[in-house]
Amino acid sequence: MTAGPLLQVRDLAITYRGGRGIIPGRRRSFEAVKGVSFDIAAGQGFALVGESGSGKTTIGRAILRLLMPSRGSIVFDGQDIMAFGRRTPLSYRRDVQVVFQDPRSSLNPRRTVRDTLTQVLKRHFGMAGAEATRQATELLAQVGLPSYHLNRYPGELSGGQQQRVAIARALAPKPRLLVCDEPVSALDVSTQSQILNLLADLRRDLNLACLFISHDLAVVRQVADVVAVMNRGTIVESGPTETLYTRPQADYTKILLASVPSLAPRRRAKDEIPGVQP
Amino acid sequence: MSLATDRVENDVGEPVAARPSDSAHSFAAILRRPLTIVCLAGTVLLLAVGLFAPLLAPYDPNDANVLHRLQGPSALYWLGTDALGRDTLSRLLYGTTTAVETSFEAVGLAILLGVPIGLVIGYFGGWWDRVVMRITDIAQSIPSLIFAFAVIAILGRGTGQTAIAVAIVFGIILLRIARGLVLRERELLYVDAARVGGLSTPHILFREILPNVVGPLIVESALMLGSAIMLVTMLSFLGLGLDAETPDWGSMLDDARKYQMVNPFMTLPPGLAIMFAVLLFNFSGDTLRDALMGRRRAVRRQPREARTAAASTVKPAVDDNTVLIADHLTVGYATDSGRLFDVLSDVSIHLRRGETVGLVGESGSGKSTTGMAMIGLLPPVARRSGQVWLGDCDLMAAPTEVVARKRGSDIAMVFQDPVGAFSPVHTIGQQIIEPLQTHRGLSREEATRRAVELLDMVGIPDAAKRINDYPHQFSGGMAQRATIAMALSCEPKVLIADEPTSALDVTVQAQVLKLIERLSSDTDTAVLLITHDLGVVAEACDRVVVMYAGEIVEEGRVADILRRPRHPYTQALLKATPRNEAPSGRLPTIPGAVPPPWEWPSGCRFAPRCGFATERCRAAKIHLVDGVRCIRADELQLALEP
Numbered sequence: 001m002t003a004g005p006l007l008q009v010r011d012l013a014i015t016y017r018g019g020r021g022i023i024p025g026r027r028r029s030f031e032a033v034k035g036v037s038f039d040i041a042a043g044q045g046f047a048l049v050g051e052s053g054s055g056k057t058t059i060g061r062a063i064l065r066l067l068m069p070s071r072g073s074i075v076f077d078g079q080d081i082m083a084f085g086r087r088t089p090l091s092y093r094r095d096v097q098v099v100f101q102d103p104r105s106s107l108n109p110r111r112t113v114r115d116t117l118t119q120v121l122k123r124h125f126g127m128a129g130a131e132a133t134r135q136a137t138e139l140l141a142q143v144g145l146p147s148y149h150l151n152r153y154p155g156e157l158s159g160g161q162q163q164r165v166a167i168a169r170a171l172a173p174k175p176r177l178l179v180c181d182e183p184v185s186a187l188d189v190s191t192q193s194q195i196l197n198l199l200a201d202l203r204r205d206l207n208l209a210c211l212f213i214s215h216d217l218a219v220v221r222q223v224a225d226v227v228a229v230m231n232r233g234t235i236v237e238s239g240p241t242e243t244l245y246t247r248p249q250a251d252y253t254k255i256l257l258a259s260v261p262s263l264a265p266r267r268r269a270k271d272e273i274p275g276v277q278p
Numbered sequence: 279m280s281l282a283t284d285r286v287e288n289d290v291g292e293p294v295a296a297r298p299s300d301s302a303h304s305f306a307a308i309l310r311r312p313l314t315i316v317c318l319a320g321t322v323l324l325l326a327v328g329l330f331a332p333l334l335a336p337y338d339p340n341d342a343n344v345l346h347r348l349q350g351p352s353a354l355y356w357l358g359t360d361a362l363g364r365d366t367l368s369r370l371l372y373g374t375t376t377a378v379e380t381s382f383e384a385v386g387l388a389i390l391l392g393v394p395i396g397l398v399i400g401y402f403g404g405w406w407d408r409v410v411m412r413i414t415d416i417a418q419s420i421p422s423l424i425f426a427f428a429v430i431a432i433l434g435r436g437t438g439q440t441a442i443a444v445a446i447v448f449g450i451i452l453l454r455i456a457r458g459l460v461l462r463e464r465e466l467l468y469v470d471a472a473r474v475g476g477l478s479t480p481h482i483l484f485r486e487i488l489p490n491v492v493g494p495l496i497v498e499s500a501l502m503l504g505s506a507i508m509l510v511t512m513l514s515f516l517g518l519g520l521d522a523e524t525p526d527w528g529s530m531l532d533d534a535r536k537y538q539m540v541n542p543f544m545t546l547p548p549g550l551a552i553m554f555a556v557l558l559f560n561f562s563g564d565t566l567r568d569a570l571m572g573r574r575r576a577v578r579r580q581p582r583e584a585r586t587a588a589a590s591t592v593k594p595a596v597d598d599n600t601v602l603i604a605d606h607l608t609v610g611y612a613t614d615s616g617r618l619f620d621v622l623s624d625v626s627i628h629l630r631r632g633e634t635v636g637l638v639g640e641s642g643s644g645k646s647t648t649g650m651a652m653i654g655l656l657p658p659v660a661r662r663s664g665q666v667w668l669g670d671c672d673l674m675a676a677p678t679e680v681v682a683r684k685r686g687s688d689i690a691m692v693f694q695d696p697v698g699a700f701s702p703v704h705t706i707g708q709q710i711i712e713p714l715q716t717h718r719g720l721s722r723e724e725a726t727r728r729a730v731e732l733l734d735m736v737g738i739p740d741a742a743k744r745i746n747d748y749p750h751q752f753s754g755g756m757a758q759r760a761t762i763a764m765a766l767s768c769e770p771k772v773l774i775a776d777e778p779t780s781a782l783d784v785t786v787q788a789q790v791l792k793l794i795e796r797l798s799s800d801t802d803t804a805v806l807l808i809t810h811d812l813g814v815v816a817e818a819c820d821r822v823v824v825m826y827a828g829e830i831v832e833e834g835r836v837a838d839i840l841r842r843p844r845h846p847y848t849q850a851l852l853k854a855t856p857r858n859e860a861p862s863g864r865l866p867t868i869p870g871a872v873p874p875p876w877e878w879p880s881g882c883r884f885a886p887r888c889g890f891a892t893e894r895c896r897a898a899k900i901h902l903v904d905g906v907r908c909i910r911a912d913e914l915q916l917a918l919e920p
Contacts, residue, residue, distance in 0.1 A: 052754065093474065097475075100467045100470070108489075119481075119485075120475045120476075120477075124476060159641070159871075160871055166471070169475065188640040188641055188871075189811070190850065190851065193854045194867045196865055215784065218857055218859075221859070221860070245860075256784065256785065258788075260858045261784075261787075261814055261817045262858065265841070
């Protein structure tokens, strides 16, 4: 293994080709990511922060090889993943896993939790039967779910439990990089912090590098070591989390930070008399 | 979890369809219906006749006896004989074999042909998809009978050939359906997750996607069985389908037609057989659809009197500034098995002029149901009691037309998904102008001018021009402003906003919240802001109502409650809300999740998740006293550290 960063992204550009017209020449294309570079070290928590349309999810999908970049390079552990061709090697699928935003649609509604977990174990480690079930039970324990959930369908689980199953599935191939695309934004605040704590524990215990993709600055501050702020397809500012939050340099970062709602009440109730302490 | 199999409640308060694992349950219910039993019995009978025709038939179907030609029913020939003196009953029974065999063959072949191709081209898209779809377009532009003629002209006559001809016609239909279903399914994240999981493409197509689309395909195939019988008999009626040796209903009918002047009875047996077989397959298809895809039952409105308990229809005494009152609102649903459960228990909320009230809680707390009740949009099946007073009108008891008139004029609503709130085929302008014309009686010019004013007021730049844009040309934030403009068009006294900023970016959220704030101070509109985010409450609200498991657990002024929560749930919620602060170890959480309505405890509903709960909390129902539903409120010191 090389001593360099686990993931190295250089000058990445991704273009979406517009709708399939009848006339092939008349496609409108849109450059969602315009020359982005960053590194993620082994075990590091790296966050891409930005608003919708900033290109952060697109970068995640490129790293997951769910779409092909138009320019630049993505190097994982010394191997250029753009050189893979049509088929993605199973070893890369083992190393890089994903947790999506919407746990409801990211689990197959017709498969039990057991099926969801064991088919990944079978594919990557050739496990089957009792051995696979034992491993699936262990994975569930790792994400804090009791084993009786094995026979449940996703529809029988709450949003938080579904997201735990999705995390267990991502952990099954023993990845080194976990892409978390808005892992908590579909969850209630109470459940959000449960999942964020879980991810923090897993990162520490498994030395797992995480790429957090999020629009929520308050959440990112709790989980990331390094933050990159994206706007319109480029990184406008990046740095260690606390430095960036306490001393933002780019105007856009300042605007973003100022927009985060605080819990300090701003308005007074109509019947509150000025000057009287409530 | 026995009740979990019946129906669950989504955020909007409508009962959602049963989950996949519930199919066994609904299947049992469908099996008990008389029509199902008749269909099943009929299908079994038809298949049995088809299988055992040689045993049942009294004669050989091709055994001609010219002495007995064209006879009516008799003891010897129960259904008479045909022009060659063959026994009609025997031919009818053997014809059943032919009909069942060819239709099952045809549909089976159609499935094998259409479904895999549809799945593959739908999943991969690209050139193959386009080429195959153009071919099916051409094939479908030809009437299916003519298409079948062409196939038979090429392949020749015979049972197998007829089945192939019909299979191609139906295979194309199944191909298109399968492709359409896959197009929808492949956008779902579980397909991406399977790809990232390294699963092979055939595995993803046939083991992941296929089980999710198989329901509609089975139903369509079952309905096709009936059509297949029709098509096969039609072909042989025209003398094109089967060879002359094979007894079948179509050629029997053709024979009967030739001799109908001599023996009119001959048309009846094959005619009735075709009719009953087709009807049977169609009803069976419908039954299957109900079982696999959820019953589409007619919504039975409860009569007004039954819907609202006529307890106290007296409007509570309030000051003049109060514009909307929800008074002891209780909403429930009945399961199929007749058991009742409440999703909202005794909720009372007052909204005063120019005031913004936040309604917060986790999903499943009943906050959206409260919002829907307050605008008179509860689903008709909901059982309800209590009143919602808008001025002197009780929205819960008033006739539907009256409530509809109030909606859009006195009270308006803004939803979470701004783009979905607009019709995609009309311009933003049209959708604001038309209500102005109908509700306020403005002329087209006046209404247009007002619409521009409104869009300008909610901060849409270049409003006069953008009024001609379609909703998809607006960004999320712009669209949400436009929905607010639309809601405000008739100057409502009350605006109910259900998670208006949850789908928006933080910068846009800040702007929309400012807009709502300005609105209440400038136009004196009362706003009920439903949200899960206490940060939004802190930002935009005067008062806050905290809900948990269908009950109000705490209410009061935002300043008081955010600084000194008195209910443990409010405190827990506040602690769990992520703040823009440097991390300090583990994030505080609330253990567990909101229980579903049928599992609400009889004592304090939060007790199972509460760190302060005692035996006394679980013993009996806790009442809302002095703005807090907690018997330990006074002894607990819940103030948050600054």
